[in-house]
Amino acid sequence: xxxVSPLLRGQGLPEFRAISPELxxxxxxxxxxxxxxDFTALEQALETAxxxxxxxxxxxxxxxxxxxxxxLRWSWGVVSHLNGVCNSPELRDAHAAQQPDVVRLSNRIGQxxxxxxxxxxxxxxxxxxxxxxxxxxxxSELLSMQQRGVGLSGDEKAAFNSTxxxxxxxxxxxxNHVLDATxxxxxxxxxxxxxxxxxxxxxxALAAAAREAGDADASAESGPWLLGLDMPRYLPFxxxxxxxxxxxxxxxAHVGRASEGELDNxxxxxxxxxxxxxxxxxLGYAHWADLSLSAKMADDVPAVEALLEELRAAxxxxxxxxxxxxxxxxxxxxxxxxxxxxxxDIAYWSEKLRQSRFDLDQEALRPWFPLPQxxxxxxxxxxxxxxxxxxxxxxxxxxxNDDVRFFRVKRSDGTPIAGFYLDPYSRPASKRGGAWMxxxxxxxxxxxxxxxxxxxxxxxxQTPPVGDTPSLMSxxxxxxxxxxxxxxxxxxxxxxxxxxxxxxxxVEWDAVELPSQFMENWCLDHxxxxxxxxxxxxxxxxxxxxxxxxxxxxxxxxxxxxxxxVHFALSDLxxxxxxxxxxxxxxxxxxxxxAATTTVMDPIPEDxxxxxxxxxxxxxxxxxxxxxxxxxxxxADAFSAFEEVGLxxxxxxxxxxxxxxxxxxxxxxxxxxxxxxxxxRGRPASTEALIRHSGLVAAA
Numbered sequence: 001x002x003x004v005s006p007l008l009r010g011q012g013l014p015e016f017r018a019i020s021p022e023l024x025x026x027x028x029x030x031x032x033x034x035x036x037x038d039f040t041a042l043e044q045a046l047e048t049a050x051x052x053x054x055x056x057x058x059x060x061x062x063x064x065x066x067x068x069x070x071x072l073r074w075s076w077g078v079v080s081h082l083n084g085v086c087n088s089p090e091l092r093d094a095h096a097a098q099q100p101d102v103v104r105l106s107n108r109i110g111q112x113x114x115x116x117x118x119x120x121x122x123x124x125x126x127x128x129x130x131x132x133x134x135x136x137x138x139x140s141e142l143l144s145m146q147q148r149g150v151g152l153s154g155d156e157k158a159a160f161n162s163t164x165x166x167x168x169x170x171x172x173x174x175x176n177h178v179l180d181a182t183x184x185x186x187x188x189x190x191x192x193x194x195x196x197x198x199x200x201x202x203x204x205a206l207a208a209a210a211r212e213a214g215d216a217d218a219s220a221e222s223g224p225w226l227l228g229l230d231m232p233r234y235l236p237f238x239x240x241x242x243x244x245x246x247x248x249x250x251x252x253a254h255v256g257r258a259s260e261g262e263l264d265n266x267x268x269x270x271x272x273x274x275x276x277x278x279x280x281x282x283l284g285y286a287h288w289a290d291l292s293l294s295a296k297m298a299d300d301v302p303a304v305e306a307l308l309e310e311l312r313a314a315x316x317x318x319x320x321x322x323x324x325x326x327x328x329x330x331x332x333x334x335x336x337x338x339x340x341x342x343x344x345d346i347a348y349w350s351e352k353l354r355q356s357r358f359d360l361d362q363e364a365l366r367p368w369f370p371l372p373q374x375x376x377x378x379x380x381x382x383x384x385x386x387x388x389x390x391x392x393x394x395x396x397x398x399x400x401n402d403d404v405r406f407f408r409v410k411r412s413d414g415t416p417i418a419g420f421y422l423d424p425y426s427r428p429a430s431k432r433g434g435a436w437m438x439x440x441x442x443x444x445x446x447x448x449x450x451x452x453x454x455x456x457x458x459x460x461x462q463t464p465p466v467g468d469t470p471s472l473m474s475x476x477x478x479x480x481x482x483x484x485x486x487x488x489x490x491x492x493x494x495x496x497x498x499x500x501x502x503x504x505x506x507v508e509w510d511a512v513e514l515p516s517q518f519m520e521n522w523c524l525d526h527x528x529x530x531x532x533x534x535x536x537x538x539x540x541x542x543x544x545x546x547x548x549x550x551x552x553x554x555x556x557x558x559x560x561x562x563x564x565x566v567h568f569a570l571s572d573l574x575x576x577x578x579x580x581x582x583x584x585x586x587x588x589x590x591x592x593x594x595a596a597t598t599t600v601m602d603p604i605p606e607d608x609x610x611x612x613x614x615x616x617x618x619x620x621x622x623x624x625x626x627x628x629x630x631x632x633x634x635x636a637d638a639f640s641a642f643e644e645v646g647l648x649x650x651x652x653x654x655x656x657x658x659x660x661x662x663x664x665x666x667x668x669x670x671x672x673x674x675x676x677x678x679x680x681r682g683r684p685a686s687t688e689a690l691i692r693h694s695g696l697v698a699a700a
Contacts, residue, residue: 007031007078010071013440013455014078016086016400024079024094031075032101038068039109046118055127058134061118066499068109070444076102081438081457085423086400087179087430096172100165107161110148119145133670137500140669143295147283160282163275170272174258175618177265178611179432181258186213187227187249195225197242199363204466205233229254230428232463239347240363244337251344252606259608265617269587269610272617273579289577292623297508297630297673301577304626308573310687311629312566312598314696318559319600329353343601350557358556360549366472368546370536371424371462374478377532378485381522385657386493386665387412393419401427403464409492418492420456424481425464425471434614435460435480437487437516444499454503456488470536475550479520486519487512493665506669509624513631514638514673515664521639521693524551525647555695560600562694567598569626572616576623634677636690638664641681 006015007027042064049056076098083095109115122130123138130138149160188210189195195203206225210218218224227237227250234254241247258265276288285291289301298304323341326349330338333352337345354360379390389410397406403425409418421440426433440455462477473481490512491503499505504512522528526547533542571591579590587610595603603609615621638660645652663680677685 007075010074011452013397014074015398016078016082017398019078019082021088021090021094024091024098028075028079028098029101031071032098032105035068035072035105036108038064039105039112042068043112043114047114050114050117050121055125056118056122057127058122058130061122062134062137062500065109065115066444070442070499072102072105073439074441077439081440082400084432084436085427085430085459087432092176096169099168099172103165103168104161107148107164110145111150111152111157111161112145113150116142116145116150133496133498133501136670136672137498137506140295140506141500147291147295149283152282156282160279163279167272167275167279170268170275171618174265174268174272175432175614177258177263177268178614178618181263181612182229182433183428184263185229185253185257187246187253188224189227189246190224192223194243194246195223195241197240198236199240201363201366201463201466201472202233202236202240204469205236205463208466209233228428229257230426231433231461232426233428235347236363238344239351241348244345244348247344247348248342252604255343255604255607255609257608257612259606259611265611266586266588266608269617270581273575273587274581276576276622277580287577289573289623292576295508296510296624296627298510298626301573304573304630305570307630307633308566308570308626311562312570314691314694315559315562315566316597316600318696319563320559322557322559323600326350326353329356332356341601343604343607346560346601354553354556358549358553360546360553362475365533365542365546365550366463366474367535367537368533368542369473369475369478371471371473373532373534373536374473374481375422377528378482380531381528382485382489383412384654386489386661387654387658388417388493389414397421403427416453418454418456420458420488420492423457423459424462426461427464431459431461432614433461435484437484437491439491439503442491442499442505443494443496443502445497454492454494456491458484458488460484472536475523479523482519482523483516486516489519490515490665490668493661494668495666496668496670498670501669503668508673509620510627510630511634511673511677513628514634514677517628517632517635518638518660518664521635524554527647555693558695562696563598563600565629567595568613568615569629570594570598571610572613572621572625573623575610575616633687633690634673634685636693637681637685637688638677639693640689 005023005027006018007023008031046061049060079095079098083091119138119142123135123142149157152160189206195206200220203220203225206227207218207220207223209228210224210226213226215224215226227233229250234250237250238247280286280288280291283291285294293300293304326346327338327341329352330341330345330349341349351362354362382388382390389412391408391410393406393408397419399406399421401423404421404423407420407422408416409420410416436459438457438459440457441452443454444452446452460477460481462473462480463471465471487504490507494503496502529547529550530541533547534540571594574590574594575587579587583590585593588608591610592603616625621627642653642656645656647653660680663676667676667679674684
């Protein structure tokens with residue numbers, strides 16, 4: 001038995017269930033002290049080398065630095081991962097208590113004058129020529145150090161460091177408030193008229209939640225039913241419930257999350273924005289958006305605004321027409337709200353219009369998308385496009401929950417190349433909402449020459465199984481799974497041996513969504529979809545007519561959907577480039593000004609959307625939310641390469657897939673995204689495919 005703590009092992013797959021909050025409290029300080037000593041020793045070795053006659057080599061500088069960074073990433077990464085998927089008050093407290101010291105160590109490394117001098121010397125005059133990947137890594141490292149305050153000293157440096165710690169704490173607090181506010185609101189429904197219109201699947205989910213909360217006899221047929229704000233319960237209710245007043249009640253609770261009482265995020269938002277602006281100013285940037293964009297594909301704020309305006313101008317008239325169409329269908333049903341639709345009516349009447357226009361009931365399609373078959377289809381597509389094999393390896397790796405599965409990825413000749421965890425189901429009490437991919441292990445070579453294979457975390461929040469019924473997925477949940485798997489593929493299929501540029505490492509943030517959005521396109525590819533859509537009980541394939549409805553509804557409400565993303569992106573960008581406390585308007589006020597041209601329905605007074613905008617206040621998307629649209633241009637253009645050769649031309653599809661694997665998925669952050677894209681496509685990216693796919697403007 002190993003005597004090394006499961007939190008300090010620093011290599012291999014973590015023993016998740018052995019890592020307790022107590023271990024976090026005792027072991028993380030030990031790790032940080034050890035890494036601090038190791039870095040001091042590295043600084044001394046570099047100082048000696050800098051004073052000597054010999055030039056510095058890559059191995060002498062970067063290998064020990066990477067080893068320190070990897071040990072911190074491994075241990076703290078496990079703690080952060082568990083905080084997201086197995087949240088508890090004890091773990092949350094332990095994480096929050098250690099976070100300032102983790103930030104301190106990161107700042108110490110990022111602000112080391114000796115390391116900066118060594119990296120600069122290595123960049124300008126190495127002992128042996130650097131390859132292009134190493135040059136790119138060095139350039140990124142030096143920019144990162146500049147942005148972590150290496151050029152600061154004295155009071156400025158002290159203020160920068162204390163602000164870094166404060167921002168990290170505020171980010172965690174923001175996310176916790178959203179999680180708590182989402183969990184705390186429930187509504188018990190006991191009368192059949194309160195749940196009229198809900199599909200059986202949704203009723204079962206609400207009854208299961210009621211049983212979990214103590215109503216042992218709750219059933220889908222007779223209730224009671226417990227409504228919550230987590231997406232698997234909230235979204236079907238807003239989409240299908242005939243009871244308008246209850247839809248309104250749920251909607252108001254959802255858009256008002258984390259905006260009152262002890263969980264109010266409004267003051268946190270102002271403090272985060274103010275501190276970010278202060279940090280940017282200390283580093284010589286005009287504002288946080290300038291700082292953010294300096295490490296992205298987009299040149300500057302005007303370039304992002306120009307893209308968003310192009311999309312807004314195309315989407316706005318379409319969205320106005322779509323709203324009129326929703327009013328028309330409400331009038332057809334003689335609904336009293338027809339002349340004055342409210343936000344809680346949009347999803348409901350959209351579903352009615354979708355059913356009317358395409359005869360498409362998304363909820364009724366769930367039985368054709370049981371998770372096991374969707375995985376089979378996804379894995380089959382990956383074999384077809386990328387010549388890899390994905391095999392279940394349940395029981396071969398430690399997990400953090402009984403629902404979590406483990407898989408191995410192999411080349412067609414059986415050579416192992418990667419692994420991944422899949423945590424598919426919603427657990428509102430302990431798991432944060434949304435879906436994400438994260439790094440468990442990255443591709444690297446050990447000193448003895450052996451290779452560490454990459455392992456990814458893939459986390460979704462889809463509808464869990466109920467009784468003997470498997471997880472029956474909505475088409476949107478299928479798209480989400482494909483999306484996250486795209487991120488996973490870039491992490492797992494990398495061939496870059498420098499860990500700092502392998503997989504998604506060193507990929508500009510606004511290009512990182514390219515593989516994920518690319519994979520989503522395959523959900524409506526005939527061979528892919530029809531290959532996996534079979535009824536979970538009868539085995540019958542999805543009727544061709546239903547596939548055609550899904551295809552024809554692809555651009556349904558595309559104006560409203562595009563406008564929504566533009567609204568989020570523009571709010572984020574302007575909050576980080578224009579807002580200051582002296583502006584005389586609150587962040588919410590600025591967001592409402594933006595809404596005047598980016599929404600066709602004014603936000604209601606209780607709508608405090610920013611208070612739950614975790615992407616930019618608790619995640620990595622600050623002044624970067626536009627990245628979804630920026631990368632969508634790349635992903636649509638990438639998919640059009642397959643359309644051009646013919647999606648039914650098997651040899652051509654496989655050849656194009658291999659090229660995508662060997663460029664976008666393989667090269668990771670070793671080259672600039674525009675170079676990688678051109679290596680795949682043979683030319684720079686064009687917006688034509690996105691505009692065509694969106695249906696907002698007819699194809700040229």
